[in-house]
Amino acid sequence: MNGYMTTKEAAEKWKISIRQVQNHCRNGRIPGLQRVGTNYLIPENASKPKYTYICEMIDIKKNE
Secondary structure, eight states, X not given: OTTEEOHHHHHHHHTSOHHHHHXXXXXXXXXXXXXXXXEEEEEXXXXXXXXXXXXXHHHHHHHO
């Protein structure tokens, strides 16, 4: 599909695993994402999302 890439293509482009791309998709970290059945279509111009687990853990510890 023109203008979109698969999770595999995004993983290669961003130099991360396919599973990480799928997690970013599932958690809504990629704007413009389209879901078709069980597949994700990612806009070709999408930038690599920031991995937020570490940031979330730091915020939780600050609030304790």
